[in-house]
Amino acid sequence: TQLLEQSPQFLSIQEGENLTVYCNSSSVFSSLQWYRQEPGEGPVLLVTVVTGGEVKKLKRLTFQFGDARKDSSLHITAAQPGDTGLYLCAGVGTYKYIFGTGTRLKVLA
C-alpha cells in the first residue's frame, strides 16, 4: 500500500515565523502536488513538482521535490494568518492519486 506521511500533523505558530512541512513516502511518484484546504471548501492546488530535485517558489512558499521523487517539502517564510489551513501533498502515479495525511497549520496574529 502506498502511503504519504506528512509531518508535523499540527502546527501553531506566530505571524512572521518560518516553517517547513514534510511529505515522505517509500514509493516513487511521477510528480507530487501540494494543495491547501480551508474550512468549508475543497482543496486548491498550489503547485506541481515533476523533476527530482526541482524547487518551485510561489511568493513566500518554496516547494522542493526530493532527488529520488519519493518526498517533498513545503517551506513558508514569514507566515501570515492567511496561510492558515490544511496542507495536503498528493503523489501522482500513472493511474493513482495518493494523498498525504495532512498538516493543519494555524498562524496566530
Next chain:
Amino acid sequence: ETGVTQTPRHLVMGMTNKKSLKCEQHLGHNAMYWYKQSAKKPLELMFVYSLEERVENNSVPSRFSPECPNSSHLFLHLHTLQPEDSALYLCASSQGWRGSYNEQFFGPGTRLTVL
C-alpha cells in the same frame, strides 16, 4: 455557476435511507472524481470517470453507487449506509486523468452524517 459545485452541502440520513449526492463541473473537463475525507485519515479516492466511463474503483462498498450521465455531471447514490460512512465527500474534475501535471479542481464537498 463556475468551477465545481456540489449539492447538498450537508446531509443527515438514517441507515435505511436512500439519498444521492450531486456534482456538476462548469470547466469543460473530461474526468470527474469522488473522494472521501474522514477525520484522521488521508483523502481517499473512491471513483474516477473519464469521458463518462468508470476507470477507477478503489474497492468501495457496493452501498456507494456512482453514476456519470455526461461529462459535466456526477452522482453518488447512497443506500443502507453505516455510521462509519459519515465524512466529507468531495467531487473533483480535471482536463484528463493521466499525466504528471493533471490538476484537479475540487468542489466544496457534502458533509454527510449517518445516524
